[in-house]
Structures are given as C-alpha cells and as structure tokens.
Amino acid sequence: MNRFLPKLTGALLLSCALLAGAQDKAGKKLFCWNENGRKVCGDALPASAVDSAREELSGSSGLRIGEVGRALNDEERRAHETEQKRLKAEADAAEAARRRDAALAESYGSEEELRRAYRIRYDLIDESIKSSRLALDNLHQSLRRMLEQAGERELSGKPVAKPMADNIRQQRDSYLELQEAYAHQQREREAIDQQLQEAVARYREMKAPKTDAAPAGTNAPTRG
Known part of the structure; x- marks a missing residue:
C-alpha cells in the first residue's frame, strides 16, 4: 500500500495545480485594441x-x-465638460420651474388672486411709463425752444454763446437717455404681459384635473 502513496500524492498535487491554473485563467482578462x-x-x-x-x-x-x-484629448474633454454643464443647467432650470409652479399653486387661492397680484405690477409700470412720457414731452418742448433761439441768433449774425450750446447739448443727451428709459419700460410691460400669460397657463395646469382639456387663452390688462 505504501508504494501507491507517492503516486496518489503526485496525482493530487497535479490536480491541485491544474485547478489553480484553471481558476487563475478564469480570473484573468484578455484585452483587444487597435x-x-x-x-x-x-x-x-x-x-x-x-x-x-x-x-x-x-x-x-x-x-x-x-x-x-x-x-479624450484636451479639446474633447473641454467639449464634454461644456456639455455636462449644459445638461446640469437644463436640469437645474427644470427643477426651478417645478418649484416655481408648486409655489405658484400654493401662493394663490384662485386665478383672480394671481391676476390681482399682476395688476399691481401693471399699475406700477404704467405709472412709470406715463411719467416718462410726460417728461419726454417737456424735454422735447424745452429743447425745441432752445434750438429755435440758437437758430435766431445765427440768422441774425450773432454767435451762439457757449453756455447756450452746452445747455442744448445737455438737454439733447438727457432727452436721448430718457427715450431709452421709456423704451425699456415699454419692453418691461410687454414682458409682464408674457409672464402673466405663462403664469395663468401654469396655474390652470397645476389646479386642473389631469383629464381636463387644455386651458383657454388668457387676456392681459390693456393700457388706459
């Protein structure tokens, strides 16, 4: 029996070696590239x-x-980072819109309350537009009078005094600045129109049952 022990031991060692080799091979990876x-x-x-x-x-x-x-190379990495930032900005904007819509539905008990809040904004911007329009008319009349006076002096052969010329230039600059402010106020009112329409549409969507039909159009207040 003793003479069979070396053979048995050798067979066991060989089996263990083969098993270890198979396990080692199974755990390895092969890589293929161009x-x-x-x-x-x-x-x-x-x-x-x-x-x-x-x-x-x-x-x-x-x-x-x-x-x-x-x-990725440097250019591709920068493009990838830019795309990731864009996607994050879109996700952040969508989340902000979701929170805004939720706050909109919770802040106003009815559509009339929502419209009333916007009417306050309309009143403020309309008052600003009215004041700017009045100031523009006054500046225009004042500037026209000064230009007429300067023209009369030139026609009579008299030079336009430097203080008068400086005053005309200052009045003209003020008029142009006020014109730009007036145009900005008008654009701001148009933006409020758009914001009201979007807010009412979102409010109706948040409040209406999911099976309801699409909301009807909205009307913004008209200027007096």
Whole structure:
C-alpha cells in the first residue's frame, strides 16, 4: 500500500495545480485594441495602449465582458465638460420651474388672486411709463425752444454763446437717455404681459384635473 502513496500524492498535487491554473485563467482578462490599423490582443496592456479604446474578454471563455472607450484629448474633454454643464443647467432650470409652479399653486387661492397680484405690477409700470412720457414731452418742448433761439441768433449774425450750446447739448443727451428709459419700460410691460400669460397657463395646469382639456387663452390688462 505504501508504494501507491507517492503516486496518489503526485496525482493530487497535479490536480491541485491544474485547478489553480484553471481558476487563475478564469480570473484573468484578455484585452483587444487597435494598433496601427490592426487588432492586437493580449493579457496585459502595454503603455502605448493605455489610452486606446479596447475590448475586455474573459480569459476562460473568450467572450466579451466589457469595453473601455479611448481617453479624450484636451479639446474633447473641454467639449464634454461644456456639455455636462449644459445638461446640469437644463436640469437645474427644470427643477426651478417645478418649484416655481408648486409655489405658484400654493401662493394663490384662485386665478383672480394671481391676476390681482399682476395688476399691481401693471399699475406700477404704467405709472412709470406715463411719467416718462410726460417728461419726454417737456424735454422735447424745452429743447425745441432752445434750438429755435440758437437758430435766431445765427440768422441774425450773432454767435451762439457757449453756455447756450452746452445747455442744448445737455438737454439733447438727457432727452436721448430718457427715450431709452421709456423704451425699456415699454419692453418691461410687454414682458409682464408674457409672464402673466405663462403664469395663468401654469396655474390652470397645476389646479386642473389631469383629464381636463387644455386651458383657454388668457387676456392681459390693456393700457388706459
């Protein structure tokens, strides 16, 4: 019996070695990548292929188990970062809109309350527009009188005094600045029109049952 022990021991050692080899092979990966236009595979990546796109294969079955894209260059990385920022900005805007709509539905008990809040804004901007229009008319009349006086002096052969010329220039600059402010106020009122329409549409959507039909159009207050 003793003479069979060495053979048995050797067989067991061989089996263990084969099993360990099979397990080691099963745990390994094979990598395949393109190098100079041809496909190269190996069980280790050379330094030249670390940034290359590659497939990962099972060491035991040879089946594809994964994939790694190539490393991005500086320009592609910047483009990727820009795209990620854009997507985040869109997600943030969508979340802000969701919170805004929720606050809109909670802040006003009825559509009339919502419209009443906007009427306050309309009253304020309309009063500003009215004041700017009146100031523009007054400045225009004053500037016209000064220009007429300067023209009369020139026609009579008299020079336009420097204080008068400076005053005309200052009045003209003030008139142009006020014109721009007046135009800005008009654009602001148009923006409030748009905001009211959007707010009413969102309010109706938040309050209405999901099966309701689309809301009808909204009307903004008209200027007096």
